[in-house]
Amino acid sequence: GDLPQCGGGDGYNAIVIDDDGIVHVAFGRQIHIDDTPDDDAWSYYPYSDGLVYWNETMPPLDTAQIRADIIPDDWSTLPIYQNGQLAAWTLPNGEDTIIGVAPYYGSLTSMPQMIIHDGIVQIFYSALTLGFATEDFNYRHIWGTFSESDGNWSDFFDYTDDIFHVISECVYPALAPQVHNGQYHLLYQTDQLPGNSLQPDPPTHSPVNNNIVYLPLDLTVGIENQYASASFEVSQNMPNPATGETMIMVNTEVLGPVNLTLSNVLGQVVYRTTENANHFGSHTFKLNVSNLEPGIYFYTVEIGEKAVTKKMLVK
Structure with a gap:
């Protein structure tokens, strides 16, 4: 049927079970519409934004809470923000704007990876990043945020905002499921062109060489101190x-x-x-x-x- 525009997930999911057996889920927020009656296909809005978090101690999550705003003017008006279920969104950067979105069929904040250590929920994700772009598309960077399971999320941190990543597309993060030597251990794929050579049809660009980067990161120790202290x-x-x-x-x-x-x-x-x-x-x-x-x-x-x-x- 011809259903209205509604909020849901983008299919990029992270699921973790903590030490108490509670399931935690993170996924990209995506807005869908069934714009062709009597078929099985849905369309999506490529500028959909937001990274959603949920766990089993929370009430059921539905489209009414996710809402249908593609990029809300005020995130704080959304129920998922008020309930501590909005982990991240695309950050503004001065006068920089969205140039274009290379297709991954996901949210602007997507591809989450999650780990829970000492009661802290840490999420890494790939997000469209303002201020880093070609003539046609913005680059994606690897970002992170965390919560102490109290409904509050830390500031978002771009782990790839240095001079080495001025022209780097950073996607498909993969996180080791355990902490080792006091660090998180993350992999991600990078090359110099937004998008990939497989999608859509025709693809965003021709095949190019890419690198799989290993990124060790110090543990988060609290909302007021994002990095582990050392003597x-x-x-x-x-x-x-x-x-x-x-x-x-x-x-x-x-x-x-x-x-x-x-x-x-x-x-x-x-x-x-x-x-x-x-x-x-x-x-x-x-x-x-x-x-x-x-x-x-x-x-x-x-x-x-x-x-x-x-x-x-x-x-």
């Missing part, structure tokens, strides 16, 4: 980009072994070393990167059970 500080490597030798400074209040690991975007360890911190204060690692392939690398400094990871570029 030491790690500097950005200097110089960055690095060519021959680069230095990393570690300022520590803890004595003992200081482990440094350098990994490529595939998560493969390319260098590892350990120094002993026998005094408080500054310690320097000097890395010879002349034999490394040009590209993006991640260096992780571990002292005890704490770890800090940063990104570096090798030319």
